[in-house]
Amino acid sequence: MPASANPLALYIHWPFCLAKCPYCDFNSHVRDRIDQDRFAAALRRELATEADRLGRRRLTSVFFGGGTPSLMRPATVAALLDDAARLFDPEDNLEITLEANPTSVEASRLAGFRAAGVNRISVGIQSLDADALRMLGREHSVTEAIAALTLARALFPRVSFDLIYARPGQSRDAWRAELQAALAIAADHLSLYQLTIEPGTRFEALHRQGRVILPDEDLAAELYRTTEAACAEAGLLAYEISNYAVSGGESRHNLTYWRYQDYAGIGPGAHGRIMLNGTLHATRRHRAPEAWAERVERLGHGLTTDDPVPTxxxxxxxxxxxxxxxxxxxxxxxxxxxxxxxxxxxxxxxxxxxxxxxxxxxxxxxxxxxxxxxxxxxxxxxxxxx
Structure with missing residues (x-):
């Protein structure tokens, strides 16, 4: 199959956050100051270099992830989407997702992201319980979360938000109540993740010390069954182990990953799986934002890995x-x-x-x-x- 016959999903990584959440092992970094011009230029250059290598593929989705992409300037998002439309052949119904946090600062940019071309927003709410938000290290309140979601639903045709459950001390009844509140304000998609202890996170250290204790396996299973049943009753069916959607509301970008299809990743630490000349390649970019930007400025890309994947x-x-x-x-x-x-x-x-x-x-x-x-x-x- 020629490379041009493989449709392509595009992932763009913005690595910066206001704070590092204690459960998070993503490639995210906190900076007192972000050189927006430098990182916007580097992303655009790396995208152009990748497109030159891949050729004119049919583009099925674009996903701005992080980090916290809602810290980007909307003008940067618009420029990258214009570049992608010029360099590839976007589908008529191209899915364009941006992850956003519901702090008031970031919510104020939502209209700008919609004007830039984003048509699907994924809001990182994580909990509708004030104590849980503090425990999870989130920077927003429950009030801000609901306000941001209300605004997002008014602006975007497709809206998702995330919650984390199976938290320390969480009972089945407490989760059921929180989930019912979430379903009452949900749109077409929910991502509902069980809390896991990831290596290298602050929660891992606290878990080793016995200060963070997750629900046992039986309770975790009950919480999962409760989640699936409540979502189904509300019309959101599980299409992936942690993702629920109305019919047609599934994340087409994430389905690319789960169906093991081609996706290109640009930006610090981004991964990709790309078929080139009949060989599947695994790609990875330099994780450190400043080192990645320097490589892009010098070489046109921040690739550190570009290897064939054995059968x-x-x-x-x-x-x-x-x-x-x-x-x-x-x-x-x-x-x-x-x-x-x-x-x-x-x-x-x-x-x-x-x-x-x-x-x-x-x-x-x-x-x-x-x-x-x-x-x-x-x-x-x-x-x-x-």
């Missing part, structure tokens, strides 16, 4: 991503993308066992984790994937 690794990645989806893995597409069958990529004895237990379902054309399987997905994958 076995392609299969492993596709399994890890695809089994998160309610739709599961398309077996023919898996073989075409990875170069080997699903059957050759899993432990056959374990596959038979988890099918027998009802955790995995296999049809003529798909491999699908059942609801109970998705509940145990990490353990399943560690045993199943070669």
């Amino acid at each position: 076995a690794e392609r299969a492993r990645e596709a399994l890890l991503m695809g089994l998160r989806l309610t739709e599961g893995i398309d077996l023919a597409r898996f073989h075409a993308r990875t170069g080997q069958s699903v059957q050759a990529s899993v432990n056959q004895v374990m596959l038979a066992a988890v099918i027998e237990e009802g955790y995995i379902r296999q049809t003529a054309d798909r491999l699908i984790a059942t609801p109970e399987g998705r509940l145990r997905l990490d353990a399943l994958l560690s045993a199943l994937v070669l």
Whole structure:
């Protein structure tokens, strides 16, 4: 398949935040001052360099992530979208998402982002409980969160927001009440994540000290089932283990990741998976913002990794991503993308066992984790994937 035949999703990383959240292991950095002109110019130059390498691909989505992209100037977003439209062939219904935090400073920029061309906003609310917001290190209040979401719904045709549950001390009843409040103000999409302890975060240190204690496995499972049931009742169905949407409201950009399709990542620390001349490449940019910008100014790009992905690794990645989806893995597409069958990529004895237990379902054309399987997905994958 020629490179031009592979549609492309574009990820643009803005690495700066007002504060580092204690649970976050993303490539985010706090600076007293941000040279907006320098980083805007570097992003535009790296995008041009990447487009020159990739050729004119059909562009299916653009996602501004971070960090906190709502700290960008709307003019920078507009310039990057103009560049992307000139360098690629955007679909008529191109999905353009920007992540935003609901502080009053960032909410004041929402109209500017809409004017720049953003048509989907993802608001990082994380909780509708004041004590939980403080525990999570968030910079906004519940009042600001609701106000920002109300404004976003008035401006953007598609709106999502994030919540984190399975927090220390959280009961099923407390989460159900918070979730019902969220569903009452939801639009077409919700991202609902169980709190996890990530290496290198402040929460990891507190967890080691016994100062952050997560719900046990049984309670976490109850919270997950409560989440799925409440969302379904409100018309938002689980299409991925942590994401819920009305029909047609799914994040097309994130589906690109989970379906293991082509995406280009630009900006500090951004990753990509790109098919070039029949070979799938894994790309990564320098993580440190200033070092990345210096490399772009000197070389035209901040790439530190651009390596072919071996067949076995392609299969492993596709399994890890695809089994998160309610739709599961398309077996023919898996073989075409990875170069080997699903059957050759899993432990056959374990596959038979988890099918027998009802955790995995296999049809003529798909491999699908059942609801109970998705509940145990990490353990399943560690045993199943070669």
